[in-house]
Amino acid sequence: MNSNHRDIIIIGAGLSGIGAACHLSRKNPNKTYLILEARTEVGGTWSLFQYPGIRSDSDMYTFGYSFKTWEDQKSFADGPSILKYINEAADEYKVRDHILYQQKAVTFNFDSQTKLWTITAANPVTAEETIYTCQFIFSCSGYYNYTKGYRPEFKDESLFQGPIIHPQQWPKDLAVANKKIVIIGSGATAVTIVPELAADAEQVTMLQRSPTYIAALPNHDKMAAKLKRLFPRKIAYRLIRCKNILYTIVFYNLCKYYPEKMKNFIINGAKKGLGDFPVDPHFIPNYNPWEQRFCIAPNGDFFKAIRKGKAAVVTDHIDRFVPNGIVLKSGQTLDADIIITATGLDLVAFGGVQFQIDSQPFDVSKSFVYKGLMLNDLPNFFIFVGYTNASWTLKSDLTSEYISRMLNYLDKKNYKAVQSQVIESNLQPVPLLNLNSGYIIRAAKTLPSQGNKAPWRMYQNYILDYKMLRFDAINDKHVRFFK
Secondary structure (H helix, E strand, C coil), X not given: CCCCXXXXXXXXXXXXHHHHHHHHHHXXXXXXXXXXXXXXXXXXXXXXXXXXXXXXXXXXXXXXXXXCCCCCCECCCEHHHHHHHHHHHHHHCCCHHHEEECCEEEEEEEECCCCEXXXXXXXXXXXXXXEEEEEEEEEXXXXXXXXXXXXXXXXXXXXXXXXXXXXXXXXXXXXXXXXXXXXXXXXXXXXXXXXXXXXXXXXXXXXXXXXXXXXXXXXXXXXXXXXHHHCCHHXXXXXXXXXXXXXXXXXXXXXXXXXXXXXXXXXXXXXXXXXXXXXXXXXXXXXXXXXXXXXXXXXCHHHHHHHCCCEEEEECCEEEEECCEEEECCCCEEECCEEEECCCCCECHHHHCEEEECCEECCHHHCEEECCCEEECCCCEEECCXXXXXXXXXXXXXXXXXXXXXXXXXXXXXXXXXXXXXXXXXXXXXXXCCCCCHHHHHHHHHCCEECCCCCCCCCCCHHHHHHHHHCCCCCCCCEEEEC
16 A cells, blocks of 8 residues: 555644544544644644633533543633643544644645545645545644734834734743733633733733623533532533533524523623623624624633723724824723734635646635535545534534444445535525624635535534434435445
């Protein structure tokens, strides 16, 4: 066998890639595989991001893998704990032996005669290229640019005398004690960083153009602790996962069908956590709950920092930077020694890889996504896309379960390739990610679409997906098989 040929090549050794490899080891041990990782270590997001307080914004009983129990008492884990968990999974299922580092995928080319993919990968340091071949590609590279985050240019920012830092490039030796810090942004990253820096800084100000929904949730799940005492470890873990999955689905649907009531409920919760700090206009968003990503404050840490006077929120627009801070459109000046631009991610479809079929370009932005895991007319290619309204891993686990069934079906029928096909004459494109967050809107034209009807519609519902991916027939009219 060619040393660079495998049945399956997984792109990326992050949460999804390691999870997919573990599933293969468990369910399809007869399949050979490699993981190509562009960086020098396992973990993806959780080894790349080093900003203070980096943590999950989904509870770990659903963010963790279905096959590996989460043992920590914290529901919302910090980055190092999640990285440790991913590495433990890699070791338990001997995944590490299959990883090649510093191999960034550049092109994918499918040969319709041999039914094989050829992958060209480049070493990011030396630019040396290596060729790999495989029957299937699992795309687990995430959805954002690992080299840089999104950062708009601000007027006169060169005049500012202190450091300007994007959280994706956080310096290891940044001294924040007794400093005045302004954090630009109101998303999950900003909400995470504020309480961490407020512990040592003189003052932390979160500067936002518009508010975000923020809710305080306990970081210790009392019901989970009780279930762990009553049941064996694996049974307790499954029960806790089911409980949290149902809670998430119910909460999301309440927000969808009763937006005004849920808006008031969330805002009243913020009001309780803030004490004397005004909720209006800083915590009353101009959109309905779950139209953008929801922010979690474990144990209300964000609200506590504001209540203690160590942090504040300002809702305004930036006019310009000055040597000692930022001048706002209102005329107010925010003094700053350090400015942090928590302004979002730069989305990249499939790590920026160029797709080809028989050496002819294939435009993924014109594709529809079948069942959330295949692109129409692209054979033997599976994508791992998590939920936007729940844990990412819930969906990537289901994707692996479906792929396992598909691989067994192909072997049983002696097929070499599978591809989804659009048979509808009036399928309408819908944005792949169902949020109107800025980073999603900016990248919408480069991503594939979902459709307006099943199986092209992604319902963001674990129960519906569980039925579709684990029980519905593999062989349906939207799928073609090749010998």
